[in-house]
Amino acid sequence: MEKQTDTKVGCHRRIILFPLPYQGHINPMLQLANLLYSKGFSITILHTNFNKPKTSNYPHFTFRFILDNDPHDKRYSKLPSQGLGSFARIILFNECGADELRHQLELELSKKDEPPVSCLVTDALWHFTQSVADSLSLPRLVLRTSSLFSFPIYASIPLFHDLGYLNLSENNHSDYEASVPEYPLLKFKDIVKITSNPQGMGDFVTNMLNQMKASSGIIWNTFKELEESSLETLSQDFPTPSFTLGPFHKYFPASSSSLIEQDQTILSWLDKQPPKSVVYVSYGSGARITESEFQEVAHGLANISLPFLWVVRPGMVTGSEWVESLPENFKERVGDRGRIVKWSPQQEVLAHPATGCFWTHNGWNSTLESICEGVPMICSPCYVDQPVNARYVSDVWKIGVMLEDGIERVGIEMAIKRVMMDKEGEEIRERISCLKEKVNVSLDEGGSSFQSLNNLVDYISSF
Numbered sequence: 001m002e003k004q005t006d007t008k009v010g011c012h013r014r015i016i017l018f019p020l021p022y023q024g025h026i027n028p029m030l031q032l033a034n035l036l037y038s039k040g041f042s043i044t045i046l047h048t049n050f051n052k053p054k055t056s057n058y059p060h061f062t063f064r065f066i067l068d069n070d071p072h073d074k075r076y077s078k079l080p081s082q083g084l085g086s087f088a089r090i091i092l093f094n095e096c097g098a099d100e101l102r103h104q105l106e107l108e109l110s111k112k113d114e115p116p117v118s119c120l121v122t123d124a125l126w127h128f129t130q131s132v133a134d135s136l137s138l139p140r141l142v143l144r145t146s147s148l149f150s151f152p153i154y155a156s157i158p159l160f161h162d163l164g165y166l167n168l169s170e171n172n173h174s175d176y177e178a179s180v181p182e183y184p185l186l187k188f189k190d191i192v193k194i195t196s197n198p199q200g201m202g203d204f205v206t207n208m209l210n211q212m213k214a215s216s217g218i219i220w221n222t223f224k225e226l227e228e229s230s231l232e233t234l235s236q237d238f239p240t241p242s243f244t245l246g247p248f249h250k251y252f253p254a255s256s257s258s259l260i261e262q263d264q265t266i267l268s269w270l271d272k273q274p275p276k277s278v279v280y281v282s283y284g285s286g287a288r289i290t291e292s293e294f295q296e297v298a299h300g301l302a303n304i305s306l307p308f309l310w311v312v313r314p315g316m317v318t319g320s321e322w323v324e325s326l327p328e329n330f331k332e333r334v335g336d337r338g339r340i341v342k343w344s345p346q347q348e349v350l351a352h353p354a355t356g357c358f359w360t361h362n363g364w365n366s367t368l369e370s371i372c373e374g375v376p377m378i379c380s381p382c383y384v385d386q387p388v389n390a391r392y393v394s395d396v397w398k399i400g401v402m403l404e405d406g407i408e409r410v411g412i413e414m415a416i417k418r419v420m421m422d423k424e425g426e427e428i429r430e431r432i433s434c435l436k437e438k439v440n441v442s443l444d445e446g447g448s449s450f451q452s453l454n455n456l457v458d459y460i461s462s463f
């Protein structure tokens with residue numbers, strides 16, 4: 001159980017938190033809940049039955065399950081759990097969830113044997129929760145689990161849609177590789193990856209932004225020094241109070257909120273590898289690749305002479321259960337030099353001295369986790385904020401390289417060589433080590449994240 005280090009501050013007050021039920025959203029919300037608990041608040045977590053976390057890892061929290069409790073409710077039971085199903089589920093809960101959430105919150109607010117509720121903290125994607133909180137005069141804070149810099153780009157999705165940017169195809173190659181006039185850092189090929197449903201996504205982000213503006217404050221899982229100019233722009237355009245107290249995982253690791261069991265045996269294999277020699281490959285909890293891309297990854301990893309640890313999540317390869325479509329002689333070629341696991345203890349892997357680089361989809365948690373351990377990245381973004389995060393990694397902070405031409409073996413080998421063997425890789429490593437230092441300073445007493453956490457606690461205590 002996490003310790004309550006500062007019981008005075010939040011004493012006799014309770015916070016209700018409501019994460020979006022996907023790994024990259026559950027992890028930071030439960031880490032934030034632990035942070036607030038450590039400041040003396042009691043914690044109640046609202047969650048769907050879908051993707052419920054292991055509650056026994058959180059004996060200090062109270063869990064309530066809402067929205068999909070009825071197994072016979074056809075609206076929910078028909079939803080697929082992967083791919084486009086994720087967006088459909090979020091849309092449906094946003095459309096249908098208000099009455100049930102209001103009922104649950106009324107119950108919580110009326111409880112005499114529990115501390116009074118200070119506020120509700122919900123994922124930004126639960127935009128329906130603002131009107132429910134308003135109707136109960138309950139302050140709502142929003143947790144945004146992605147980068148600050150991706151925020152204005154999300155806000156521009158309706159504009160990109162109107163301008164026809166989101167419908168470009170790879171065949172129209174000159175446009176595809178060109179810079180987007182409104183955001184020269186991004187290429188059209190980055191923008192088209194954000195969504196395959198421009199109309200639906202445009203409406204959704206408009207709702208999300210309006211309800212974020214109406215909220216009492218926004219909590220970001222980032223730190224000021226990483227995104228200073230985005231923070232300044234945000235405070236001009238968005239008067240809602242903002243708190244940047246991340247990276248949350250530096251206070252509390254993600255292992256306890258992992259939805260898939262992490263393969264711990266891999267750590268003893270890593271112990272046997274030379275320092276900074278291992279290529280760690282993982283595309284997070286939602287990204288999917290085709291069978292032919294999967295085979296290109298396999299060939300790329302087999303062709304290099306370095307050890308590798310490859311996370312192949314069951315269901316990640318379209319049309320396959322797990323690794324059935326590996327090239328025929330892959331295992332013989334690789335031997336003990338390479339390991340494939342279903343899910344890894346990622347933060348421990350990135351912190352391990354043997355890990356040399358991280359070939360990632362650039363989900364925001366993975367990107368932050370890599371920065372915090374000073375591990376250079378190879379970027380293969382798939383969708384939503386990932387292409388934007390990847391551009392910052394490769395072109396702004398210059399702490400990784402982009403696989404510009406998608407997943408194919410020659411590009412893979414070249415990218416691994418650039419990061420692991422070339423002088424360019426040494427320079428990348430130096431730059432990311434500097435960022436790692438800045439994270440540590442921001443979390444230390446008096447640092448920006450440390451201060452922002454205290455500001456947040458004072459703010460909540462003032463409700």
Ligand code: UDP
Pocket residue numbers: 023024025027254258262282283284285286287311342343344345346347362363364365366367369
């Ligand atoms: N993760 C993990 N084991 C793995 C791969 C990922 O524990 O094998 C964790 C990772 O540490 C991170 C989260 O899952 O905290 C993935 O979040 P991210 O935002 O990077 O990507 P998403 O899964 O949302 O696409």
